[in-house]
Each structure stands twice: as structure tokens, then as C-alpha cells.
Amino acid sequence: MKILITGGAGFIGSHVVRRFVNSYPNYTIYNLDSLTYAGNLENIRDIENAKNYHFVKGDITDDLFVENLFKEFNFDAVIHLAAESHVDRSISDPLLFIKTNVLGTANLLNNARRLWINGSLVRPGTRFYHVSTDEVYGSLGAEGYFTETTPYDPRSPYSASKASSDHLVRAYHHTFNLPVLISNCSNNYGSFQFPEKLHTTYY
Template sequence: MKKILITGGAGFIGSHVVRLFVTKYSEYQIYNLDALTYAGNLENLADIENEPNYTFLKGDITDESYITNLFEKHQFDGVIHLAAESHVDRSIEDPMAFVKTNVIGTVNLLNAARKLWANNTEGKRFYHISTDEVYGSLGAEGLFTETTSYDPNSPYSASKASSDHFVRAYGETYGLPYVLTNCSNNYGPNHFPEKLIPLFINNIITNKALPVYGDGNYTRDWLFVVDHARAIDLVFHEGINHETYNIGGFNEWKNIDLVQLLCSIMDDKLGRVVGESAKLITYVKDRPGHDLRYAIDANKINKQLGWEPSVTFEQGLEITVNWYLNNADWLNNVTTGEYATYYKKQYLK
């Protein structure tokens, strides 16, 4: 039996990874460690919470002694580390929260794994999930590859870049067996409505302004979250030690074009006249240090591990929009419930 620790498993991407591992690998014991901050939500895992190979642990990766004891107690064989503060706008307001969770939290986990596996690294693996934002901003041309230099611009991406460096340093210095992936923008069910797609779906439903930063001509590469989880499964099991893989959707959209598309889908779903939702588009002050364009060259994971997205953007958006329309309670809980303090402050002014 393998014991796998998944950190941040109650969050958006983490919950999809936990579900995939719990349902696909009945021979593994999956431990989901999550601090249940505003973005962590056990409702995301209600369908698998009683599975015999699943254990939820409420805890904080910044708590060094808790993490040390946890590793001693459970003797994990693998770690899939997704716990992170992830929202760029929040990092601009409170960089230290990002240093604590993303840097110190990651180093706590690395230390615990290194100690636990000091005498035998056979079959052990530390998998760090990171972001394409560590590479900084592209101009109109080019793609991020695994050899692109790091050039982070926001406190969020600086914290993730730092954590990536720590993971590689532990590989070089202590021989820690690791793999690392840098992924583009995810979307899909369970995404907290502070990020572009779920925020705008929620605002269209509730007839609130759609705040497009700057001129809206910023470009992101969008990937359906379930396809990211499939990639994580593949890299965890078949990725080569000490290697990095970029994961992307081969799917670039300018923000304003994406928002227009979303508005037309929502008009259709909500039975509104064509153009009704787009009237909510409001250009607002730009995000400071806003990266112009992210675009991933996902050829390495495609060629070496045979991964590619399983759904088109149209299919993924259809699933996502339907999920939000069918899960009004989830949306209501995260925007008005006990975890919603930040949300209320930011978006319900």
C-alpha cells in the first residue's frame, strides 16, 4: 500500500486531484491535508469523503512541528504539494501571507520529507505543483518552455518561484526525489469566485459589473482543471526524477474575447437577449505589474508522457457554466458563508 499526502486537497485544483487519486487507486491511502482557509472547502469532496482509502487532515503547512509529527506518524511514500495562496490580487495586498504559505510551508514539507526518506528514497517522490507565472510575461510572440528563465513579477509568482527553487535545491543538495510542474490558468467546477472565469459567471448570474482590468488585451492560456489533474497523475507516476514539465491547454485567449464568449454563453443559458450580459462589462483600473501574456509550450509532457487535453475549451466551458448554474448553493455558501470574509470585502462593496 502506498501512502500519499496531498496538500491543499480541499481547494480548487487539489479537490480534483484528490478525487482522481481516491477513485482510481483503491490500493493507495490518500491523506488530504488542508488548512481550510477561505479557498478550501470540504463540500468540494462530499462525493468521496466516506471512501475507505481517504483521510482528511485539517492542518497548516506553516506549522513546522505539526508537519514533522505528521510525517513521522504516517510515513508517507509520496507528497503531491498543491497547498498555496494562489490569487495575484491578494498577493499585492498581503505579500507576507504568500511568503508564509508558499515558501515557508513548502520548506517545512521538504524538510519533513527529506528527514523521513533520508535512508531510503526508493519509490519515494515529492511532487511540487507550480505555475507558469514564474516565467514572467511574454510579449506577443513566443512560448514558455521548461528552460525559460524565471522572471516573476508579482508577490504571488515570486513566492512560487522561490518554492520551485527550494524544491530543486533539496533535490541537488539532499538528493530528494522530486518532480515539478508549471501549469497555465485552470478553470472548471469548484473554482473560487475571485478568479476571472468563476467571478464573471457569478457576476453575470447576479447582474453585477464585470471588472475587466486595463484594456482587456491581456492573454492567458486556459486549461480545464480535470485535464490538469490527469497530467498530475501521469507526472506523479511516470515523470522522470528531478525533471520539470510545463502543462498548458494550447488555448490562448485575450481576456476581453474570453469575457465576450462567456457573456454570450450565459445569455443563452439564462434566456437573456443577445448582448444583455456584455452590458455588464466595465473597464477598471489595471492590476499593478499585470503580466501581458502567458502561453505554454506543452510539447515535453505531450511527447514524453503522452498527455494532451481531453476536452476542447467549448466543452470545458459548457461543463463549467452548467456546474455553476446547477450549484447555486455552493456559490452562495462560498460568497456569503463563514469563509467569505475576503470575498465580501473585495467584491460585494
């Protein structure tokens, strides 16, 4: 099985890459990351020489590059984490978030569709896993909780761009039968996290 993980040099992605490389020696893991300010290969230095691991430097919004990558490696699954992920930055540069999070996701979906869907036939065992955020549901007060059926109500350019990407993932499932999975986790913290997430910065 060949798995493309995007954003694997970032905070959560580096943990996902490490887990897959170490736990599934029979799978080949391709880590696609453009190494923005948030990406750091030091986060995955310990597994960089593993036999089942390959790093690919590239941009998910580059359609020709992504198309060639899918053709060359014929992935069976995609775990999509690459994103602009910091809310404060989305207020100072919304278009970058729309480009990376919306267009980048659409580009990956389109290439997965080309590779896995043939008319009404879906290649068995394929899956596009999109890592999203609970912020698509809006803001919670001191009380309450979201569920998967909570209406979308994004409040920042970041969460609106993630909500848009969720809608595209769902649309590719309903329109083309693409096998997809979306998770909407709340805030994570831990090792290899970029320090900006631990405090609020005003731009």
C-alpha cells in the same frame, strides 16, 4: 502506498484527490488542508467516506504539526498543491504568500527529507511532486511561449513566492538527493474554482 496531498480542498487539489481516491483503491490518500477562504470540503463531499481517504485539517507552515504528521503516517509521496494562489491578494498581503508558499513548502521538503533520506540512501519509490505555475517565467505578450529552460522572471509577490518554492524544491534535490518533480502549468479553469479567479478584483 500512502500519499499526502496538500491543498486538496481547493480548486485543483479537490480534483487531484478525487482522481487518486477513485482510481487507486490500494493507495491511502491523506488530504492536508487548513481550509482558508479558498478551501471548501463541499468540493470533495462525494468521496469523504471512501475507505482509502482521510482528511487532516492543518497548516503546512506549522512545523511541529507537519513533523508529527510525517512521523505518524510515514508517507511514500507528497503531491503539494496548498498555496495562497490569487495574484491580486498577493499585492495586498505579500507576507502571507511568502509564509504559505515559501515557508510551507520548505517545511514539507524538510520533513520529506527526514523521512526518506538516510545519508546517501533514498527510500525507493518516494517522490515529492510540487505543483507550480508558469507565472514564475514572467508575463507573455500576445505571442510566444515558455519552456522549462526559460529564465525565471516572476513579476508579482505570488509568482515570486512560487519561484522561491521551486528553487527550494530543486535545491533539496541537488543537495539531499530528494526525488522531486515540478510542473509549471498555466491557468486552469473549471468546476470547484473559487469565483475570484474569474474576474479581476482591485484591493
